[in-house]
Amino acid sequence: MEEEARYYVVKQKAVPEVLLKVVEAKRLLDAEKVLTVQEAADAVGISRSSFYKYKDDVFPFHDNSQGKTLTLSFQMDDEPGLLSDVLKIVAQYRANILTIHQSIPIDGVASLSLSIQVLQDTGDMSRMLGQMEEQKGVRHVKVMAKQDIG
DSSP states (O other): OOOOOOOOOOOGGGSOHHHHHHHHHHHHHHTTSSSSHHHHHHHHTOOHHHHHHHTTTOOOOOSOOTTEEEEEEEEEEOOTTHHHHHHHHHHHTTOEEEEEEEOOOBTTEEEEEEEEEEOTTOOOHHHHHHHHHHSTTEEEEEEEEEEEOO
16 A cells, blocks of 8 residues: 655754755756756765655745745546546645646546646645645646746
């Protein structure tokens, strides 16, 4: 049985150094200050295997998420109504949908990118992500980016 994904917000001093270095390596790559994962790993003093082990599971969280855009990546079954069910979750948490990009399904699986705006009355984002992951037919949800709006 697959373990339920949970999200935590912890103070930086409680985060192991290797995870902080992974976040820094990702920042270097995103800012194009380095071109390869090997260069990023070398720059922050971790192995490539450490980077790949944690890169999808650790990212900085800002104290005030309001005024942020979250870009999410999904892999989901090509089933009627499934996208609607995911969008209902976004509406339930009172976030604003900015963009939706869905690929043509291949072998019954569609890739989807969803950008949402976190508003003043938006609910708990970790719970929202967890609820999305639990939705039948959703295979994968990943936070791709967080950015300030405007």
